[in-house]
Amino acid sequence: MARKADVRRLDELQAAVTEGVARLGRLDIVVANAGIVNYGRTWELTEEQWDDVIDINLTGVWKTVKATVPTLIEQGEGGSIIITSSVAGLKGLPFLAHYASSKHGVVGLARVLANELGEHDIRVNTVHPHGVRTGMNDGALNGLLDEAPNLGPLYMPALPYEAADPEDIAAMVAFLASDDGKFITGSQLRVDLGAVNR
Template identity: 75%
Template sequence: MGRLAGKVAFITGAARGQGRAEAVRLAAEGADIIAIDLVDNPSRYVKYPAATQADLDETAKLVEQQGRRVLARKADVRKLDELEAVVREGVAQFGRLDVVVANAGIVNYGRTWELDEEQWQDLIDINLTGVWKTVKATVPVLLEQKQGGSVIIISSVAGLKGLPFLAHYAAAKHGVVGLAKTLANELAEHDIRVNTIHPHGVRTGMTDDSMRDFLAQSPMLAPIYMPALPYQMVEPEDIANMVAFLASDESKYITGAQLPVDLGALNR
């Protein structure tokens, strides 16, 4: 029996990358999966290819190969009604909800004073407000069940460190830490744990060449991004491993924590 046998997990941004790895890993641990993704370009400032419906379908297929049930739907974390509809459908189909993984996010780059309003707002709407809406759509179900639960928010090294050319991203990722800490206090009496995970760069394809250009123009800032361990990036499965731990009873006494998977970058 897996660590999550009989559990149900809701995962945002599940079509590929970290979200897919998390869905597959939690399924391997015995959980049924409710998976959502926008499967469209969320902002004209996002330069890497958007996830597709085919990507989300592949995630569903991989979950089913683990012998688990899956509900995969297109939904936008900026739209509360869409999130609530998928949560209702998933709970009706699987009977419960136990784990929430707020994973969906975007990234783009720019000097703080050169970001325009739309670029700032698009990222905040998805990476911060979208997490709050994910919580708003799911936590009432956990409370109604009265059986506890685990809420896991994917933050970043940029949620604990001021990374250059990422002011909007760092503001959002710092913001979800405050959200998680507050939720951890509010939900503790209900045995619902809330934690954040802080990856260094993850090999998901969510990047473009503009960061390299900015660092070339300001080489003194490059060391801020350097890891301590002799690796350049972590794999999506490494983040999924931490998600599985926080979703399981092995972490039942951990809440309000910020867990880095950062190659030692935060020690620099």
């Protein structure tokens, strides 16, 4: 079952969860993966850029949690919440102040939730990809890095790959959701090609 919903709209998320549980019988895994990105020098970002990225990437995750956690608790059988963060959630990547703030924010949110939900056997973790071939990047970052070449190395991975495929990230999400990850909570799983180490 698939439903279109805006993560900025709690009512739409709650309706999707209610319908899904009614049709499928239960909820076990929540993956908060919606996100957007754009680029600019921190002081040149527009208010609209800042608000849109924070609203979708951070507040949207909180609303996803708000729409799903009561069902997980009520079921009384545990569960797993996986939030997609980014290398930018662990590093101060230039030209991404709004994005990095949102992705650092979901790490804090996940750490709090891991503590609050532990007694219910609900695990909460974040996944931190480097670049992923999703079509989300419009290439605008390259122009900014051309203007500030000294900042380019902050984006370089250690492994000899430019980006991961969505399936590579999905495999890590599936691991955290599975019984193999049953003792992992409050963690930040880096699928970053070694970029955080650079």
